[in-house]
Amino acid sequence: MGQISVEYDLNGIEGLHLITLQKHGDERGYFMETYNERDMKEAGIDIRFVQDNQSLSAKGVLRGMHYQIRYPQAKLLRVVRGSIFDAVIDLRKGSSTFGKWCGVILDEENCRQLLIPEGFAHGFLVLSDYAEVCYKCTDFYHPDDEGGIAWNDPDVGIRWPIPEGREELIISEKDRKWPGFRQAVKAIE
Secondary structure: OOOEEEEOOHHHOOOOEEEEEOOEEEOOEEEOOOOOHHHHHHOOOOOOOOEEEEEEEEOOEEEEEEEEOOOOOOEEEEEEEOEEEEEEEEOOOOOOOOOOEEEEEEEOOOOEEEEEOOOEEEEEEEOOOEEEEEEEEOOOOOHHHEEEOOOOOOOOOOOOOOOOOOOOOEOOHHHHOOOOHHHHHHHOO
16 A cells, blocks of 8 residues: 555444555655545545535534435545544444444544544544544535434443533534434434
């Protein structure tokens, strides 16, 4: 493989991969390829992306846990500036890890990307003063197809690393209203 190394099936979850990019730096700064289709195919990852997204969020912002029901999206996510705790929940019926969650720190220094397969709920919590997040998707956003799971659902039990000095998280009204895991799963059957 050229410019990437891959940790396959992160936390035992099939298809969830942590990709580390190679950064070339000197006194001028650095250069890295953030996506190379040939390197991905050599790594056994053959995915077609159709949309790129970017967000900027302040410390303590929690976005998630989102998914699309009829038009599921795989995502390749990285942090351009700052630091986040990125979390996913496996919603794939029949998967041996159905309902299992995984979380990783992604930041501008560690040069890591998280490849999230279709069939996962996804969200992140900003740990730094600000975080700029970029991600590729395999399907377009369909607002009428959006679903979500409560970020703090006890049945899932995600252990969010709440940033120091941030007692209350900043969560959108929509994200505060998502149902728990069990109720969400019944709705997508």
